[in-house]
Amino acid sequence: GQNIDQPTEMTATEGAIVQINCTYQTSGFNGLFWYQQHAGEAPTFLSYNVLDGLEEKGRFSSFLSRSKGYSYLLLKELQMKDSASYLCAVRDINTDKLIFGTGTRLQVFP
Amino acid sequence: DGGITQSPKYLFRKEGQNVTLSCEQNLNHDAMYWYRQDPGQGLRLIYYSQIVNDFQKGDIAEGYSVSREKKESFPLTVTSAQKNPTAFYLCASSHREGTGLGETQYFGPGTRLLVL
Numbered sequence: 001g002q003n004i005d006q007p008t009e010m011t012a013t014e015g016a017i018v019q020i021n022c023t024y025q026t027s028g029f030n031g032l033f034w035y036q037q038h039a040g041e042a043p044t045f046l047s048y049n050v051l052d053g054l055e056e057k058g059r060f061s062s063f064l065s066r067s068k069g070y071s072y073l074l075l076k077e078l079q080m081k082d083s084a085s086y087l088c089a090v091r092d093i094n095t096d097k098l099i100f101g102t103g104t105r106l107q108v109f110p
Numbered sequence: 111d112g113g114i115t116q117s118p119k120y121l122f123r124k125e126g127q128n129v130t131l132s133c134e135q136n137l138n139h140d141a142m143y144w145y146r147q148d149p150g151q152g153l154r155l156i157y158y159s160q161i162v163n164d165f166q167k168g169d170i171a172e173g174y175s176v177s178r179e180k181k182e183s184f185p186l187t188v189t190s191a192q193k194n195p196t197a198f199y200l201c202a203s204s205h206r207e208g209t210g211l212g213e214t215q216y217f218g219p220g221t222r223l224l225v226l
Contacts, residue, residue, distance in 0.1 A: 004152070033214065042200060042217040043153075087153070096207055097168070098215060100152035 002026045004101035006088050011107045012078055020073045020104045022088035030093035034062050034073045037085045037103065046073070046086075075106075083108045113137065114218035116201050121223045123188065123195060131186045131221045133201035140206040142184035143215060146170060147198040156199075159184055160206055188223065196225050 003025045012018040024032070031050040035043035047055055049064035049071060061074040075082055085103040092099060114135040123129045133142065141160050145153040155168030159178040173192025178184055184203075188195045199222075202215040 031213075035217075040198075040220075040222075042219050045214055045216060048214060089153075091213070096213075097155055097158075098153075100154075102150060102152045 002090075002092060002099050004088055004090060004099060006086075006101045006104045008102070009105045009107070011109060012075075014078055014080060014108055014110050016078050017074065017076050018078060018106065020075070020086050020088075020106065022071045022073070022101060024069050024071070024088070024090045024099075024101075026069075026090050026092055026099065028093035029066060029069075029090060030096070031091040032062075032064055032071050033089045033091070033098065034060075034071075035087040035089065037087055039084075043087055078108050080108050080110070082106065114201060114203055114216060116199075116218035116221050118221060119219070121221055122226050123223060124226050126190045128187055128189050129223070131188070131199055131201075131223070133184045133186065133218055134182055135184075135201075135203045135218075136182060137203055137216065138181075139203035139216075140181065141204045141213075142178070143202040143204075144168070144174075144176065144184070144186045145200045145202065147200060147220075153200065156186065195223055198222050 006022045034046040037043040047062035054063045059076045064071045085105045087103045088101040089098045117132045143158040144156040157176040159165035175187045200220045201218040204213045204215045
């Protein structure tokens with residue numbers, strides 16, 4: 001079967017670092033995506049991992065361990081505008097479809 | 111600017127009525143997708159199309175229909191058979207698998223459908 005788990009909600013302070021975890025189970029893995037979604041808006045692409053390791057892009061980094069079925073999104077130097085939902089999605093190699101988690105709602109406080 | 115547009119932003123449906131949601135992209139993407147988002151749930155795939163004049167059912171296709179007559183356009187019709195249509199509908203597009211151009215999906219701004 002296919003299953004993606006991520007925490008429902010997280011809170012953090014402006015200027016801090018936060019790590020959002022995502023664990024997945026899929027019959028055939030072909031890449032993991034992170035999206036940011038502000039309330040009432042469309043998801044916007046943040047990162048893509050298909051090989052193990054860390055991908056860094058400015059204040060955001062994403063890590064993947066395929067053997068553990070685990071990824072995390074790391075947000076540094078948090079800003080108020082980072083308050084949003086963060087969606088983890090896995091591509092299934094057999095269907096080529098994206099399977100989305102329910103999202104983690106992050107609230108950044110001053 | 112290249113992008114994906116969806117219209118309208120808000121749509122109201124009466125009982126027994128069919129409504130059509132528009133999705134247009136000028137990114138030269140072959141593949142297009144329709145998702146539904148409900149509170150507390152992940153995005154669920156309704157229909158997708160890898161190429162013009164071809165489309166496949168997603169995980170929750172019942173009560174919906176689509177067409178793909180042009181590369182740029184992928185309209186979604188919510189029929190009266192869909193008993194719980196109130197949701198946020200998102201259209202996305204990507205390059206097709208195997209082109210070497212990357213298959214990241216990019217989303218339109220969404221249409222919120224409400225039932226009167």
